Amino acid sequence: MTIDRRRFLTALGAGGAMTVAGARSAVAAPRRPLDAWPGRARGAAALPPDWQALRARLGERLVLPGDPDYPVARLGFNELNDGQLPAAVARCVSPGDVQACLEVARGHGVPIAARSGGHSYLGYSIPNAGLVIDVRLMAGVEVRPDGTALVGAGARLIEVYAALAAAGRLLPAGSCPTVGVGGLTLGGGIGVLTRKYGLTCDRLVGAEVVTADSSLREASAESEPDLYWALRGGGGGNFGVVTQFSFETAPAPGLTVFTMNFPAGSSEAVIGAWQPWVATAPFELWASCQVAGGTPPTCHIVGCWVGGEDSLRPLLARFVAAVGTEPTASRVLEKDYLDAMKFMAGCSTDTIAQCHPIFEGGILPRAAFVAVSRMLGPTPVDSAGVVELMAGRTGVSLLLDSLGGAVAELAPDATAFPHRSSLASAQVYAGTTQAGQEETTEVVDGIRDGLARLGAHGAYVNYIDASLPDWGRAYYGANLGRLQEVARCYDPDGVFAFPQSVVLA
Structure with missing residues (x-):
């Protein structure tokens, strides 16, 4: 079965359920309600946009409620945001189309957002009662x-x-x-x-x-x-x-992908060995430490090496020796660039078209999930503390994706991305349902806040989080x-x- 990347990575060796009982929507409990979107008109302060004037420019590429394409055109990736109903979706094919959208909608107090892939965790790219400027057709x-x-x-x-x-x-x-x-x-x-x-x-x-x-x-x-x-x-x-x-x-050189699953009870040792290993590894190595919540939590490694298998094997042996426990299963596979990316995506089909969403003719499903993040500092976090946070949290995964290397060669203010000294990003991810949202909010946010107590501050803006404390500084720092x-x-x-x-x- 072909599944999306996050479920693929968390499923490798996890062996547990992907859905948390009583899970929440990524937008279920925002601090700011959707009908209080900044800049939105209140009362009769502004007239609605002239959608028919925009339709005269875009024709059927402007999709309005009641149009046959609207039920699909309005959707984002996260199924938990399906309650958001944009006033219009403009399928743009040129910068001129985007300009026309702004000319019509600007100044009317409606939310306006661009949408590329639609993966905004909080559904910010499909604003309720707003205009979606969909650039999907500009894909050359x-x-x-x-x-x-x-x-x-x-x-x-x-x-x-x-x-x-x-x-x-x-x-x-x-x-x-x-x-x-x-x-x-x-x-x-x-x-x-x-x-x-x-x-x-x-x-x-x-x-x-x-x-x-x-x-x-x-x-x-x-x-x-x-x-x-x-x-x-x-x-x-x-x-x-x-x-x-x-x-x-x-x-594009040849690449080698690898996975290692470790036995239950070894997570503390794996996390403890993984952090200094990736911190000092050659730039050619990327590795993600995946912790699946449970009793006890389990741990596996997913990685990619720029080079061949022979040059990777000594690095893997060094890591296993540091863990002190042999993996229960492992794979090391040489692949070209495209096949390596498909492997990491959990989409190993030969047909690229199939690695698209079902509603675009592919075979990949949408997902219902909640995810939040922290950034590990330049020094390792306490591995026992991480294991304690994940203990008993069946259905919740912690994905530690290594940084460093070329990322750290730029100063924090060289670009707007500030986390140049971070050892890794930490994403807390849980597949979910609409039921029991508040319970899972507490679980996932609790792990996030626990990571902060362990020294993992900051957050990744692409894992945007409605309840993140001091989110501006967390995303962007100085x-x-x-x-x-x-x-x-x-x-x-x-x-x-x-x-x-x-x-x-």
Whole structure:
């Protein structure tokens, strides 16, 4: 069976249920209700947008409630956000379409949000009673002779990987095949090649952006440099609608993927050995430590090595020796770039088209889940404390994805992504249902807050979290003030305001 990347990674060796009894929606208990979206009109202060005027421009690509395509067009990835009902979904095919959307909707007090892959954990890309500027149809990928890739903002990662692989190139990015390149890049872009090649945003050399005043701008180191800085890790939705990215790619070498499952009762030793191992490993190594809650918690490792199996084996042997316990099962597989990305995505089908959502003709289901995050500091956290947090939490997974390497070579203020010294990101993930939301909120948030007590502060904006304490500083650190200045410069009227806009932090 083909499953989405997060369920694939958490299922490797976990052997437990993927759904938490009494689980919650990622937007079930936000601190700010959806009908109090920033900038939304109250009372009769503003007339609604003239949707028919926009339909005259877009035709059937403007989808309104009651239209046959609306039930699918309105959906995001997380099923728990299905209660959100946008007033309109505009399927844009050009920057001109985006400009037209803003001309019609701006100033009417309705939420306006861009949507690439629709994976916003809180459903911020499908605002209730708002306008979704859907850039999915702008999904072309062109690789130029110098290796620069021009990528439409609506391209899904599997499409980007396939096009780059055909040209013998790679881009470090995320693992879930249906994630849009837009949201991933704008929040930073953590993935399985980051230690060798950096974050996705580190490879960004330019972007085509429609700002709140409907201007089409080119953001790069030479043109609109403050906007360019903010787009590299400042979070999607804050500064405008990106319609195209320009990335510096790298030649695609052979890769080796691996998994190791460890026996119950060894999680403390595995976590304790994993942290110094990845901290001192060659940049070519990326490894994720996956802790499945239970009694006791269990642990497995998923990783990727830039190179062949022979050069990886000594590193794996060193790690196993540090753990002091042999894995109960392991796999080491040499693959080319595209097949390695498909393996990490949990989508090993030969047909790229099948690595798409069901409603786009693929075979990948949507998911119902809640996820929150922390960032591990430069020093290891107490492994016994981590195990204690996960004890008895059946159905909850903790994904520790290694950073360091090339990520740490840039200063925290070189881009908007501040977590350059972090050892790893920590994502708490739970498959869920609509029932019993409050109980799971407490469980998942409790683990997040427990990680903070262990020294894992900060958070990853692409794992956006409604109840995260001091979220502005957690996402952006010392870069928050500059980000707020950029947002106020390019969107002084809050056209793109949403509950966790940088200007509200």
